[in-house]
Each structure stands twice: as structure tokens, then as C-alpha cells.
Amino acid sequence: MNTTKSTISTNNTDLSIYDVIVIGLGGSGISTLYYLAKAGYKVLGLEKFDIPHKNGSSHGDSRIIRQCYYEGVEYVPFVLEAYKLWEELEKESGEVLFNKTGCISFGNSKSNPIIGMQKSASVYNLPVKNYTSEEINKRFPLFKVKEDICGVYEDNGGVLNPDKCVNAYYQLVKRINNAEIITNTDVSKVLKSKLGSDYNYEVVTAAMGMDTRVYKSKKVIISAGSYLNTLLEASFNYTLPLEIERQLVTYCKYKDGRTHKNIPVYVGDINNTEFYGFPDLGVGFKFAFHHKGRKTKRVEEVDRNIREEERDAIFDFFPNVFSDFSKDTIDVVKEETCLYTNSPDKDFIIDYLNNDENLICISACSGHGFKFTSAVGKYIHDMIVNKRFIEFFSLKRFKGMKGSPKF
Ligand SMILES: Cc1cc2nc3c(=O)[nH]c(=O)nc-3n(C[C@H](O)[C@H](O)[C@H](O)COP(=O)(O)OP(=O)(O)OC[C@H]3O[C@@H](n4cnc5c(N)ncnc54)[C@H](O)[C@@H]3O)c2cc1C
16 A cells, blocks of 8 residues: 655644545546645545556546547637646656647538537637648548548647656655545545534545545545446435446557557547547557447446457448558557546536535546546646636536436
8 A cells, every 4th residue: 555644734733634535546636636735735635546557547658638629619728727737747747748749630521520629729719720631641641531521630739648647646746745645445435524523524445454444524525437426326325427438449550560650649520430549659559439338327337348349340430540441451459448437418527516615526537538637636726725616517517317416
């Protein structure tokens, strides 16, 4: 077990009471812990596994980051903030976290990645270039898209390394005296404290082979990724309208040795099928469908086994994107599974729970959250310190929906 010792807090007299406990230290939780610890709060971070680890959503060597956000113009200021914070993290940690490759989106001229990206670029005055299919195929030889497909390119897109980003925050938090982290510890419940207590919540944990422990805190942040509903159900007897989507990610190499290291990251929607991918960062070029995975309500039901039909689906669809792509020309060199936690509209949920400003939940996923996790941590800091609140992430949009808590 890794721990860092806490000392005093700026505003606590009872040393056994934390100002904030953060549950779940993937990308969102670890950055939240960092910005709160840096601001002088006495914080405790609790993580079920090691940091980083492969069982959640914030692991591996690559996550796309891009500015002209086709999923909604509302995300643009948030992602610009995230870029600034990733840059600061690089400086503070001395680690290279971001690889600028450019980003291209594909689709027909009416598709969301094309229209949405152009809209975000235009509203925020961000530079983009438009490409025809002929220009795409000539300029980037991995791709061979059909005539009705076009592209929008932005220069500032690229790749974040999630393992390194999470670890960079982790190493920095470990140096802060008022921060404590306990790994390999499962939070089983969050309980409201008794009336009149000088703390608001009790967080109940069980570490492997150890007794149950109870930690007291004024505020609790739940950033448990796919396990969010498991914890909410155990703690408050309700769940949020979320679904867990198991994703298959494939790494390939051409049998003849062709490599594609100098291409942009890409996102797209062709024939109503969304996908994304990366240049070859060493292992092979990595790509996946976006939102075509098997869905379950509970993380415990996820089946990580890869079926032959999933592999076949790749060879059926990706000739629409890549040149000369078939079982005869391609070797699959690696396969991974990973979890999306989707909200009904695929936008983030960052809000207070139970009408209590001392309890915040983060479900910044739906398969596009990693790039924002630096800004998410800073935002939680600002929610606590300055009462900043972004309506767009509020749970109120699901009011009355089946599976939503009562507001
Ligand atoms: C295949 C794949 C590709 C993706 N590609 C991109 C991309 O290109 N760009 C992008 O921006 N985003 C991408 N995403 C989405 C992004 O990775 C996620 O949105 C993001 O990592 C979510 O971070 P999180 O901290 O909210 O959740 P997680 O990383 O899942 O962290 C939650 C943490 O909580 C811990 N936890 C849970 N329950 C408990 C408990 N009871 N007690 C203690 N700890 C607990 C878990 O162990 C975990 O560490 C992708 C996701 C996947 C799966």
C-alpha cells in the first residue's frame, strides 16, 4: 500500500477530520486531489487499485485531445483551460505528457464531426483547414476515404499519455504535506454524519485483508468512474441514469512494414459509425469504434472477453477509413478493453448530490473525458473555493427521467 502522511490543515482543529475526501483516483480524482491539496486543504484520496491501473478508464499511452470540439461549443472554453493546465503540469512534473500531432475529423459534409468542428472553430475563432477526400488520401497515406467524405483539420490536436498524466499528479500530491493517499482500498459506503457533528460525512473503507475503517470529512467528492452507481446505491439507495459500455481497442501493423507515425489523430463518423484513432506510437496504429460497445447497467456485469464477431466488425468497417486494410495485409498486434461510463446525452455530470454542497459527483466520461480531467480537478477546486458552477454539467437536465434521483 502506498501512503503519504498528512500533517495539519489550514482550517481544522480536529486532525482526524479531513476537509475533503476524494473517492477514486483516475484522471478526474487525482487532479481534484492535487488542486485542493495545493490550495492548502487537508485532503485524503482513496483508490480501489494502484495508481495508475488498468481496471478503470484512465490508463494506457494515448488519449486524444483537441480544441474544436464537435460534441458541443460549450466544451471549448473547458478544453482550452485543460490545455493550459496540462502545460503547467508538464512544467511542474518535468514529464512530457502531450504530443502535438494535429487532429482531423472525417464525415460527410452534414455529419456531426464536420459541422460541429466547423461551428466550434467559428465561434471561438480557432484555425481549421477543410479537406476533400482526394486531399485526405493524398496527404495522409494511412487513409483511403470515399468521395463523399471530407475532413476538418486542426493543428493543436494531439495525444495525451494518461498513465503519465495520472502519475504526474500522483507524484506531485505525494510531496504535499496536507495530502494523504491510500491505494488498494475499496470505499464501500459514504454515510451522512449525525446531526451536530463537526464533520458532514463518514467514508467507510475495506482494504485487502484489513479491517473496515471509517474516515471523517467535511466534504466528499465521488469520482469513481464506472463504479459510481455501485457506490451511490450502497450509500444512498439510488443510482444515476448511467450505462457502462465496454470498448475494444485494436493495435495493427501492416504486414509489409508500412508505418504511419506522422499522421494526425483522427475522429469520424462514416455511415453512422463513429470511430477514432492514433498514429503508430510504437506498438502499432491504434483505433476503435466509438459507442459501438456492449452496454450494461452495472460495472460488475461487464464481460471483458473479446468475441470473434467484434474482430470481424473491424475488418468489415475499417476499409472505409484505411487504405489496403484486410486480414491479408494487416496483423493485429494488440487488443485491449476499456470502460466508457455514458450519461444519457453523452455530456458530463459534475454536480452536487442530495442537494448538499458538501457532496459532489464527477462522471466526466461518456468516452471523451480524459482530455478534460485537468480542468475537471481545477473546476472542483473552484466549486469549493469560489462557488463556480457550470450549468451544462448539472444533473438537473435529467430531472424526472427514469433512474434519476429525486431532486
Ligand atoms: C477505450 C477508451 C478510449 C478513450 N479515449 C479517449 C480519448 O481519446 N480522449 C478522451 O478525452 N477521453 C477518452 N476516453 C475517456 C476517458 O478515458 C475517461 O473519460 C476518463 O479517463 C474518465 O476518468 P475518471 O477519473 O472519471 O474515471 P476512472 O479513470 O475510471 O477513475 C475512477 C477511479 O475510481 C476508482 N474507484 C471506483 N470505485 C471505487 C471505490 N469504491 N473505492 C475506491 N476507488 C474507487 C477506480 O478504481 C478508478 O481508479 C476513453 C475511454 C476509453 C475507455
